[in-house]
Amino acid sequence: MGVASAEAIHSQYDSILILDFGSQYSHLIARRCRELNVYCEMLPCTQKIAELDWKPKGVILSGSPFSVYDDGAPRVDKAVFDLGVPVLGICYGLQEIAWTFGGKVDPHDRREYGKAMIDVVKTGNAHADRLFDGEAEQVQVWMSHGDQLSKCPEDFEVIARTSTAPFAALAHKSKPIFGIQFHAEVTHSPRGKELFGNFVTKICGCKQDWNMETFIDKEIARIRELVGPKARVIGAISGGVDSSVAAKLMHEALGDRFHAVMVDNGVLRGGEAKQVYEMLSKGLGVNLTVVDASDLFLGRLENVDDPEKKRKIIGNTFINVFDEEVTKLEAQAEKEEAEALKAGRQHEAKGKYEYLMQGTLYPDVIESISFKGPSATIKTHHNVGGLLENMKLKLIEPLRELFKDEVRELGKVMGIPAHLVGRHPFPGPGLAVRILGPVTRAQVEILQQADAIYIEEIRKAGIYNEISQAFAVLLPVRAVGVQGDKRTYDQVVALRAVQTTDFMTATWYPFTYDFLSTVSNRITNEVQGVNRVVYDISSKPPGTIEWL
Ligand SMILES: Nc1ncnc2c1ncn2[C@@H]1O[C@H](COP(=O)(O)OP(=O)(O)OP(=O)(O)O)[C@@H](O)[C@H]1O
């Protein structure tokens, strides 16, 4: 493992460190840096600089729900200012810098939320003026604060103000320390990208070389070094974007020392197991076993109505099936290794399975290390995390530094077709969380048909990529209808389509009436057992994206 950290990404690219004080926008700071092709990592604000095993080219302090004068307000490690690299504080970050350097921060009677115009102040100090280099005299920004600086610390000067905030941005007179009261990281600050550009490239001097082409080579080298010349790796593959891209990367790095396992749990989309097999095995040359465990899953789901019970059953059954498959693969690998050694084919002998690959993404990592601590469980999201406790395999996560759009880009660069890497996410518990009421094979088939029609129409209308996630839901109610002069008493399908950037909040997609009417007609005409279609116009919150 020591070898892997020597090769860690932050030592291969000029990297920015973001210290998270718990702002709802913290991850957007990371997005902004990445968008500029500069690598960054986010750590909780409690990180001790002395314990960091790499040196950032610059540090950004995020906003926070706290006030700097609160008891128990999170404090920045002062060593940040002795690193000798530029520091930028955003909102709370600015207030924390001011507080640290002897300024004053108070609650303010004129709180500022939303759009604001800042006046850029040219100080004549070229060093201080760099942050707003190239900006107009007035810049539109987004504010979200109730506290305000009432006294600028000595050694700092004002580089921007608004009509209510005299200290909208500060710069240290001689050191590269800056602070902005507004949130340059949100899209509502239209010049945000340029401002971050000034900081990370001009002030920190970061090279803009973080891109998926260079990432591939470095990551392949890192995987090879980590796994060594003989060991093998197992991957749990759902056919979703993340695990498919991760599998392709592992395959490039290790060839047939990587073996993927996909579990058909009986609640996949129509024809999905076959499609995934075609794509990964035939298309990308990945070693893949598809385990058909649909009878086992559907058997255990019989008569289960409660959403959390469904999730638990699927999660646990998944672990059983996967475990069993790993045991089989391990036995096979040991046999092969022994045979090769016995026959004197030393060089051909492949080792044992030592690693389990997971498709963990950076948002999952951020979530789990966040300063904010664990949030209330809304629903139990199932992934392979539960496997680790009783497995001796070590974990390998080739995508753990990447955001979803970077994963899609990576997939494209590695030659996975665009329509596959652009696919909407699909949850581990699959259609079981889209069938309200008990899950049966008959219900699964109805939903598979309705969902396929819906997605086909979305693709035909050319709006698939505008929508973040779309799917059909089968409701546990029956309604009376009339079809071909006959009374029907059939089920209802609800359509869901949302737009979102982080899946934490979402808005429903504004389809045209024509589109909705086409889908409704097709589903009621083509899917036996459905006589009504409704469209879900709930955002998240108060709804969640899935219905269960
Ligand atoms: N049916 C399955 N068989 C094997 N592994 C699975 C299955 N379902 C889920 N997994 C594992 O759980 C992980 C988490 O699933 P998740 O849906 O977050 O990612 P994904 O399916 O790879 O990508 P996407 O977000 O596009 O759906 C997957 O990466 C995969 O390792």
Ligand SMILES: O=c1[nH]c(=O)c2[nH+]cn([C@@H]3O[C@H](COP(=O)(O)O)[C@@H](O)[C@H]3O)c2[nH]1
């Ligand atoms: O891998 C997964 N395992 C799960 O158990 C699971 N539950 C929900 N989702 C997906 O997560 C996103 C947010 O969904 P919710 O708003 O319904 O919580 C949406 O993209 C959901 O599809 C899951 N993904």
Ligand SMILES: NC(=O)CC[C@H](N)C(=O)O
């Ligand atoms: N967005 C923020 O960082 C807010 C900081 C502080 N809580 C304030 O209200 O001013």
Ligand SMILES: [Mg+2]
């Ligand atoms: Mg998935």
